[in-house]
Amino acid sequence: MTIHKVIFDTDPGVDDAMALLFLHHAPEIELVGITTTFGNGTIAQTTFNALYLVERFGMNVPVAQGAGKPLVGEPMDPPDFVHGVNALGDISLPGELTTAADPRPAHRFIIDTVRAAPHEITLVAVGRMTNLALALREDPEIAGLVKQVIIMGGAFGIAGVQGNVTPAAEANIIGDPEAADEICAAAWPITFVGLDVTQKTHMPTDYLSELADLGGESGRFIWDVSRFYEAFHQAGGVPSIYVHDSSAVAYLLRPDLFETRTGAIRVSTTGITRGMTIQKPDTLAFPPGAWDDRPSHRACVSVDAAGLRELYRATILTGRILA
Template identity: 60%
Template sequence: MSKHKVIYDTDPGVDDAMALLFQVRHPDIELLGVTSVFGNGTIETTTRNALYLTGKFAPHVPVARGAGAPLVREAPGPLPFIHGHNGVGDIALPADDQLGGTLDPRPAHRFIIDTVRAHPGEVTLLAVGPMTNLALALAEAPDIAGLVKQVVIMGGAFGFHGILGNVSPAAEANIFNDPHAADQIFNAAWPLAIVGLDVTERTIMNAAYLADLRDAGAADGQFLWDVSRVYHAFHLSSEGLDGIFTHDASAVAYLVRPDLYTTRSGPVRVLTDGLAIGQTIQKPSTMPVPNPAWDGRPAISVCIDVNAPGVLDLYRATIVRG
């Protein structure tokens, strides 16, 4: 029996693809479904990529198409300079009618509701894109907050180690793309952990690491190498980094090895307007000063430090088997 039943809410995306393969190959994860959301591409692009990835690596796993725009704001444009024109590093993709994945007829938020209700207390929502699908599910079925096992998201930044935002000096992309949804899910009464830039940008797959995955990981390793070429080039040109940040795969690592992370507890708010829209701010549980904007909201575990070599070893051991 699998230890973690997961719905993967994602906007593939190169790092999303790398995180999906991590889940498929990890023995303690049972992937119940993939729900697409706008973000790294349009909803058409991210849904196609989800179908391609599940068809290639997990053909038994259904895909449910999700939200194409934020709750309030306009949808962002595609990011071809980061993820390639097709969203998955410009690797060759089959024709749309040959992707191999299975599209569930339900919208993503309804798939989430039905699956959580079918497995009370067992399902982890692992969300690595804008949180719109989760907010829509909560709005339609508030009872699921008491039925999920936990929610783990990749998103946000809290200023630890000098790390702030990646789309503005204040905001990380997943939160920025739908700050209203993020603030809503941070107020739900479910166990929630945030794996943000504070730890994902300290976990770096450098060029030698990626080459080792390619050489030692057989077909999986070659896929990871191929899909990460555009992403690697972006990091080199924008950050001077000869490697890539480990964003979405870090949320998977937290799920299976939370001992690799140091966390801080306390409620989290998201700024939903103004110059710093998308900023995530935690009031630590140890802070005694009253503040009604945070007080009364649930405590959230925010990752503030990481055993980065341990995370990289975990990823490699999961991909390079035998």
């Protein structure tokens, strides 16, 4: 069995919490750290939520608090209409915790962990890309020491999929487009798992109900935390929840469930397209431009949605990955 050593960079977040439990239960995963960023809540809230999840589910893993604002400007307001005021679907949370955060800032934790285990660490980033950009700014050499980077973010226009904050931009990218563009300039192997595939995979109510009935404490938590999230989707005309962050974990565990396209990736940082992710496919030629001399990265263009759902279900219910 291949063991993946993972740092989970996250802004919990309903779907972030569901993805964290996916990582926690997958026998192929060695979770070596959680780093937090702003996004679905303030940095104080997302760090509290990460510590709460670690404490509640007995995860022996450090949590390092990260950036509270983007590289440029101020953060967007948290989307409490999607994730609730406490970002975990407004479930009841304790007033205080016994678990404390690692004293290092998230970007320093990433640097130290990668340098301690060169070519072994996978970064699974499902929030703003600020921590990754700060780590690169402080220590650019880590790009050559990371095993891979898997990002839930972006929308590449496959089959007409657009952004979910603006017609051009997905939330994690528009939350700090400068950081996203910077990390795409680095020569580490990045795979974008964007809305093009995450919106193709749904978890309907009866699926989530089965997890609640059969999945023990984790399954019941997934049901509870997703009630607010599901109501948001249904109010918007989507009958079941999209599988965003857990799709990035699924790519790590079963990349065969996805089809990808390679090419240099840029992120727009100005105007009405701010936050748009645009790939120059390796198979196409263009006149000289802003994508030249940029490394080639992967973007997911299709997914086996049924296979992904079964992978998640099997992992939560049994802790075993089905072949």
